[in-house]
Amino acid sequence: MLSITGNCATALPGLCRGFRSLMFGWEVLTQMGKATGKMLVNTRTRNETGFEKIMSDIETCTAYGGQRKKQLKPFLPGQEQALNREYDHTDALCKAVGKHPEGVAEMIACLWHIKEIGLTLSRSLSQTLSVVELFDIKNFLLRTAELRALLHKLTDKVPETYQLMDTEKLLDRLDPSGERIDTFYIYDAFNPVLADLRKEKRQLELDMRKIQKQVRSELEDRHGFRMTPKCELLVPKADKALSELASGLSELRRIDEDYMTVMYSITPNAQMDEITRRREDLEAKIEAEEEIVCRDLTAEVARWEKDLRFNCGIIGNLDFGLGKARYAVMRHCVRPEICEAHVLMIEEGRHLLVEEILSGQKKTYCPVDVELTTGVTAITGANMGGKTISLKMMGQVALLAQYGLYVPCSKALVGLSNYVHILVGDGQNVQRGLSSFGSEMEELREILDNALDRSLILIDEIASGTNPTEGLALTKSFINYFAGKPYITILTTHFDHATVGEHIVNLQVRGLSGADFDRLYRELAHANRRERIEIIAKYTDYRLMRVDRMDQVPREALNIAKMLGVYPEIIDGAKKYLV
Structure with missing residues (x-):
């Protein structure tokens, strides 16, 4: 037998369809917004910022949740209210995850037991469902009822996007006895004719057993052997007398044998x-009567088909929503403030993937603050200064916010963008295969072709793949070009003098400017090559500070080279060339 547990209110399918249409329309408006000719972000940028990895780490339990995650759309400028509604929904689940972990665990366990019923629902419109398929529908109804009860227990007001339709009446049809257990059987209660036929069949079986027992008793009394309760006689082949007796009795027939016994x-x-x-x-x-019952139940399922599909969508929302909420709570992410102005302000921002790696090494991530508005912001500093990680963190926070996810920082103010692109060279990601100046220029051309008003452009080490003279010239030209566009542009560069200008904000990695050099050199004195790099990293302050004059920019590269053992005469010689 099969059954289900339910906690649904009663509602007729026809009364629900108007509400269902409104909900579907709201969902489409929330996710799609105004159509644009270009996509917000390409696959490379999703990978470089770590957004794709974060999405893969958000766990879902059902096929519906996985599909909802796969279909996730970004919110675009003009959809700030819709995005804030989405955050309101996630807020409710985050509170539940924090305050009622046991209830959330029950909900997740329930979700894991939900099967995909889309094909079964389609079949119900044209074919009679099998007992197994009817069991799947009943199981879905039981889990739906369980989820509705758990949701109301976990939160005072269930957001619309997580409100499941009441399908109790259909559950009553599939479970007429009201047992609500995870089995399914064509119960007698489905059909009185079926009940009478089964009753008659049971009586015939009793009559058959009575006659068989009478014959067994007579044979046992007459011949002195003992038969089994199933009225079978097991005769050892070694017992010649019993074998001869049994084979000669017309009341017995041979039905089976093995190498020792004849039955x-x-x-x-x-x-x-x-x-x-x-x-x-x-x-x-x-x-025939069971087929009639299956046909009637199938017709009933077909009448509820649209409502069941609606609940499939709601389960997808809930499953993915719980995945987002659990991820946010476990990784200490926060809801960003969404504004209409095109800005990106981050307090104590963290790159989640790098933080995870450092945590595995029992190291602490150094959070970074940044305030970005329309115009060009340049980040300078030596290698090992964390410029690229900070650049990726900015892109990660912006994209997470734009897709309705919580962000890894203590506070964030985000204005939505129409286009986001990060360009990171080969030195930072070998897997991309962008190892030449030509490839870098091709991708810059892609940015120029696709950038729109309110674009967020992040470029790492622009023109680093060519000779310094031309690289400096190109960098200055790109900076001047982007300075005149309605974009937020952030770039990292070694060309300090390329970033001079009225409309350019210069940020510098603090680096070793506040380090205790006496202590640092003492630790370096007895360290091997790998340890020296880790020691320098430990003393490096990766936070960004604003610099208004180029003479404020510290010369970290020479300090790091000296610490890593480059000969003093080379360091002194290099200083002579600094201007």
């Missing part, structure tokens, strides 16, 4: 044959 059963007499014939007739009638 006999009672030979049906005329009375038994009549009962067998009647039972076979009844079984055919029972099968």
Whole structure:
């Protein structure tokens, strides 16, 4: 037998469809917004910022949740209210995850037991469902009822996007006895004719057993052997006398044997044959009545098909929503403030993937603050200064916010962008295969072709793949070009003098400017090559500070080179060339 647990209110399918249409329309408006000719972000940028990895780490339990995650759309400028509604929904689940972890665990366990029923629902419109398929529908209804009860227990007001339709009436049809257990059977309660036929069949079986027992008793009394409760006689082949007796009795027939034993059963007499014939007739009638029940139940499922599909969508929302909430709570992410102005302000921002790696090494991530508005912001500093990680963090926060996810920082103010692109060279990601100046220029051309008003452009080490003279010239030209566009542009560069200008904000990695050099050199004195790099990293302050004059920019590269063992005469010689 199969059954389900339910906690649904009663509602007619027809009364729900107007509400369902409104909900579907709201969902489409929330996710799609105004159509644009270009996409917000390409696959490379999703990968470089770590956004794609974060999405893969958000766990879902059901096929519906996985599909909802796969279909996730970004919110675009003009959809700030819709995005804030989405955050309101996630807020409710985040509170539940924090305050009621046991209830959330129950909900997740319930979600894991939900099967995909889309094909079954489609079949219900044109074919009769099998008992197994009806069981799947019943199981879905039970889990839906369980989820509704758990949601109301976890939160005072269930957001619309997580409100499941009441399907209790359909559950009552599939579970007429009201047992609500995870089994399914064509119960007698489905059809009174079926109940009478089964009752008659059970009586015939009792009559058959009575006759068989009578024959067994007579044989045992007459011949002195003992038969099994199933009216079978097991004869050892070594017992020649019993073998000869059994084979000669017309009341017994040989039905099976192995290398040691021969099995006999009672030979049906005329009375038994009549009962067998009647039972076979009844079984055919029972099968026909069961088919009628399956057909009627299938028709009922078909009447609820749209409402069940609606609940499939809601379960997808809930499953993915719980995945987002659990991820946000476990990684200490926060809801960003969404504004209409095109800005990106981050307090104590963290790159989640780098933080995870450092945590595995028992190291602490150094959070970074940044305030970005329309115009060009340049980040300078030596290698090992964390410029690229900070650049990726900015892109990660912006994209997470734009897709309605919580962000890894203590506070964030985000204005939505129409286009986001990060360009990171080969030195930072070998897997991309962008190892030449030509590839870098091709991707810059892609940015120029696709950038729109309110674009967020992040470029790492622009023109680093060519000679310094031309690289400096190109960098200055790109900076001047982007300074005149309505974009937020952030770039990292070694060309300090390329970033001079009225409309350019210069940020510098603090680096070793506040380090205790006496202590640092003492630790370096007895360290090997790998340890020296880790020691320098430990003393490096990766936070960004604003610098208004180029003479404020510290010369970290020479300090790091000296610490890593480059000869003093080379360091002194290099200082002579600094201007």
